[in-house]
Amino acid sequence: MVRRVSIVVSVLITVACLPSFAQQSLNSADETLTLADAVRIAQENNRTVRNALIASSIAEDKIAEARTYRLPSLDFYAYGSQLLTPVDFTFKAGTFGTFPGIGPVPANDTNIHTPLRPTFYGVQRLSQPLSQQYKIGLNIKLANVNKLYNDQKLRLQKQDIANKVKHAYYAIVRTQSSLELNNSMIELDREMDRVLQDQLTQQVALKADSMDIKARLASDQYNILSLRNSLESQKEQLNELLGRDLQTPFSVSSVSEIPSVEVTLRQARERALASRSELRQGRLGIQQAELNWQIKKSEYIPDVSFVATDMSTVNVNLLPSNIASVGVLLTWTPLDWGRRKHELAEDAKAIAQSKNSLSEAQDQILVDVGDKFRKLEQSQALIAAALLSLEAGKERLRVMMNQFEQKAVLFKDVAQQKAAVQNSVDQYQQALLVFWTAKADFEAALGED
Numbered sequence: 045m046v047r048r049v050s051i052v053v054s055v056l057i058t059v060a061c062l063p064s065f066a067q068q069s070l071n072s073a074d075e076t077l078t079l080a081d082a083v084r085i086a087q088e089n090n091r092t093v094r095n096a097l098i099a100s101s102i103a104e105d106k107i108a109e110a111r112t113y114r115l116p117s118l119d120f121y122a123y124g125s126q127l128l129t130p131v132d133f134t135f136k137a138g139t140f141g142t143f144p145g146i147g148p149v150p151a152n153d154t155n156i157h158t159p160l161r162p163t164f165y166g167v168q169r170l171s172q173p174l175s176q177q178y179k180i181g182l183n184i185k186l187a188n189v190n191k192l193y194n195d196q197k198l199r200l201q202k203q204d205i206a207n208k209v210k211h212a213y214y215a216i217v218r219t220q221s222s223l224e225l226n227n228s229m230i231e232l233d234r235e236m237d238r239v240l241q242d243q244l245t246q247q248v249a250l251k252a253d254s255m256d257i258k259a260r261l262a263s264d265q266y267n268i269l270s271l272r273n274s275l276e277s278q279k280e281q282l283n284e285l286l287g288r289d290l291q292t293p294f295s296v297s298s299v300s301e302i303p304s305v306e307v308t309l310r311q312a313r314e315r316a317l318a319s320r321s322e323l324r325q326g327r328l329g330i331q332q333a334e335l336n337w338q339i340k341k342s343e344y345i346p347d348v349s350f351v352a353t354d355m356s357t358v359n360v361n362l363l364p365s366n367i368a369s370v371g372v373l374l375t376w377t378p379l380d381w382g383r384r385k386h387e388l389a390e391d392a393k394a395i396a397q398s399k400n401s402l403s404e405a406q407d408q409i410l411v412d413v414g415d416k417f418r419k420l421e422q423s424q425a426l427i428a429a430a431l432l433s434l435e436a437g438k439e440r441l442r443v444m445m446n447q448f449e450q451k452a453v454l455f456k457d458v459a460q461q462k463a464a465v466q467n468s469v470d471q472y473q474q475a476l477l478v479f480w481t482a483k484a485d486f487e488a489a490l491g492e493d
Contacts, residue, residue, distance in 0.1 A: 075292075075293065075294045075295070076294070077294040077295065077296060077297070078297045079209075079210065079213050079296075079297070082213055082282065083205075083206045083209050083210070085287070085288070086205045086209045086285050086286045086287065087202045087205060088287075089286060089287030089288060090205050090285060090286065090287045091287055092201060093198070093202055093205055093287075094287075096194075096197055096198040096201040096202075097198055099194050099197065099198070100191065100194045100197075100198050102194075103187070103190050103193075103194045103195075104191060106187045106190065106191075107184065107187040107188055110183045110184045110186075110187040111184055113173065114173070114177060114180050116170055116171065116172040117171050117172075118168070118169070118170050118171075119167075119168070119171070120166070120167070120168050120169075121167040121168075122164070122165070122166045122167075123164070123165045123166075124162065124163070124164045125162070125163055125164075126160075126161075127158065127160045127161060127162075127163060129160075130157060131157075131360075132156065132157050132158070133155070133156040134153060134156075135153070135156070136153055138150075158359075158360065161359055162359060163357070163358065163360050164356075164358035165355070165356070165360075166355065166356040166357075167353065167355045167356075169352070169353045169354075170351070170352040171349045171350070171351050171352075171373070172350040172351075173347075174348045174349055174350060174372075175345055175346060175347060176347055176348075176349070178342055178345065179339060179342040179345070182335055182338050182339045182342060183339060185335055186332065186335040186336070186339065189331045189335060190332065192328055193328045193329070193332065196321045196325045196328065197321075197325070199321050200321035200325075202493075203493070204488075205285065206488075207484055207485065207488040208285055210481070211484060212278065212281055213282065213296060214477055214480045214484070215477070216278045216279060216282060216296050217296050217477075218473060218474070218476075218477040219271055219275045219278055220296060221473055222470065222473065223268065223271040223272065225466070225469060225470070226264055226268050229264055229466060230261065230264040230268065232462070233257055233260050233261050234261065237257045237258065237261065256456070256459065257459070260459070279294065305424070305483070305486075309413070309414060309417050312413050312417055312486075312489075313409075313410055316409050316410075316412075316413045316489060316490050316491055317406065317409065317410075319490060319491040319493075320409050320490075321491060322405045322491075323402070323406060326401055326405050329398045329402070330395065330398045330399055330402060333391065333394045333397075333398045336391050336394065337391035337392060337394075337395060340384065340388050340391050341388060344384065346375065346376035347373075347374070347375040348372060348373070348374050349372070349373045349375075350370075350372060351371055351372065352368075352369070352370045353367075353369050353371075354366070354367070354368045355368075409489075409491075413489045413490070416485045416486040416488075416489040419482045420479075420485075420486045423475065423478045423482040423483075424479060426475045426478060426479070427475045427476060427479055430471045430472040430474075430475040431472060431475075433468050433471070434465070434469060434471075434472045437464055437465040437468040438465060440461055441458075441462060441464075441465050444457060444461050445458065
């Protein structure tokens, strides 16, 4: 029976120490969700990403909207009314002059009466901007820059979601692996419980040892229940990030072996400066501020438009029924009491603020990359240390199991060493989780797609 326990221990340690630190799905009927698929689904379906995508689409509409201001506009104004008092005009004799052979015009005092009846005035105006084309062009440029800015926000949002998905995915892998380890441990404890029961019957073991192993079994069962509950909560959180039904069943796939990180800190910082969306947004922010300044300055230019007007009247005596004209309309406000000057000063200061923000963002990115790079180095060293500790614990447990078979050590010594190995396995798995999350954070710090 003791030999059987030794075999179970060997299998347990072999399974627990696989580099992938995750085995087959707990439920083979569930969909196996790879990390790449999880990131892709999240970037397509996550609600925050969708909102960023809608914002980018709105920016495209604003570009098209800005371009329409270059074209002529047609306005129509209509006013219908009911006179409450009559409109009377009196022209004195000779108001329009006295002519030879004709005499005064009009010859007598003439009254023109508009009775109390409905009247109508209609005006149609076609206007083509002329001097405004420069300002309109600046607004189109600003709309294009805003579109690029929103594109970077979308890119940043996708990268952020990808990083969150990786964290959630690795946490599930860690919990699933711990659950599998605890299932293996409970099998080992059951085997040892059966061994102790036989030894108690033979009166070669202590009752306290049997009680201790039963307490360990109860603890193992509690741990399994706790891990299962944690696993379900973590899966719901990942489903929420993926933008799908929280109850969608799935299992995670194995994580590949630890890759080597072949990049220096200097290279990492150079890549981050070339790729990070925050820096691209900062540069676009400067362009936005400069265009706003130019647009404000263009307000000093008078608005000149070509205008064609047609006015119609109905039931209004004296006035002609139709008046048409073409001409040039100039609109200018020369006196603004320094308003435009102060607005230009505000926009100039906004440009300086944008440049300062860009410099600050650049320094923060350099610090962030350095921090993530060092944490990745530390996590690799942690894995090496945890693996050495685990190998040493495995060897001690193997030797102790042989001694236990020969009754050279007590059960409590074996139980303590088993607990030490279990703790070493847990630390090794935790070190792997720390490495993969550190790698995800480092990739996010580089800002590459």
